[in-house]
Structures are given as C-alpha cells and as structure tokens.
Amino acid sequence: MKTGKHIACLLLALAAWLVVPGESQAVFGLFAQKQAVKAVDGEVRIPLLEVEDGKARHYVYKTDTKEITFFLVKSPDGVIRAAFDACDVCFHAKKGYSQDGQFMICNNCGMRFHVSKINQVEGGCNPAPLNRAVSGANLVIKVADILPGARFF
DSSP, rough: OOHHHHHHHHHHHHHHHHHHHOOOOOOOTTTTTEEEEBBOOOEEEEGGGGTSSSEEEEOOOOOOOOHHEEEEEETTOOOOEEEOOOTTGGGGGGEEEEETEEEETTTTTTTTTGGGTTTTTTSSTSBBBBEEEETTEEEEEEEEGGGGGGOOO
C-alpha cells in the first residue's frame, strides 16, 4: 500500500516537472502548448511581439486531415526563426522540439541545435525549416509553405 502511494507521488512530481518547467528544464513537444493559427487569404500572420522574448512558441495549423505543428523563436541576432516541430530523422516519434536557453532540443534523440542555426541548417535531425517573411508588425507564413510539412505529421 505504501509503495503505491510513493509511485503516485513520483508520477505527480514528474507530471508537474513536465508541465511547469524551470529555466533550464525542457518541456516535451507532446506536452508543449500549441496555439492554433488560421489562414487569411492563404497566409498565417503572427504578431512579432509574440516572439520578441526569445522563447520558442509552438503553433498548429489544422487541415481537414492533419495538424501541422511548427515553432517560432527569436535568435540572439534578432532574426525570427521558423521550423516544423519535426525533422527528417525523428518525425516518426512525433515528439517535436523543446527549448533549453539558446538551444532547441529534439525530444526523441536529445540532439541540441543552436537557435541561430534554425532555417540555415537542414536535414538530419535539424528542425525542418519553414519559409517565413516579416511584413510590418507580423511574421507571415504562406499556407503553401506549411502544407508540405504535413508529411512529418
């Protein structure tokens, strides 16, 4: 009976650690909160202010048959980076990426990628790049660039 209570406490503590991460903890992509986005005239527009703090934000674009997830993060050089929440190698695990300071971490294999390399380095376990452009106070992603990412999900 006592062992069951210990296991329950351990599971509760682990769940709290995953949901309420500390500064250096990573939240698994499966549990990361994803904000739903919708397209207007074939474009998804996300206010730049949402990603000014350098913290990765995860988004989901829903089609009739798929949920395509991606993340945005502002790197130290001031560039807002965008990538699918998947890679060519580990996408089958459907675990995505989490952030640890200036690194995005593959939640499947543990490889770390500096945020300044997102959209520059591709292939392997690097986050799959997603085209984007800044227009005024928004980051604009064309649906035509999001849809090919469905293969990961």
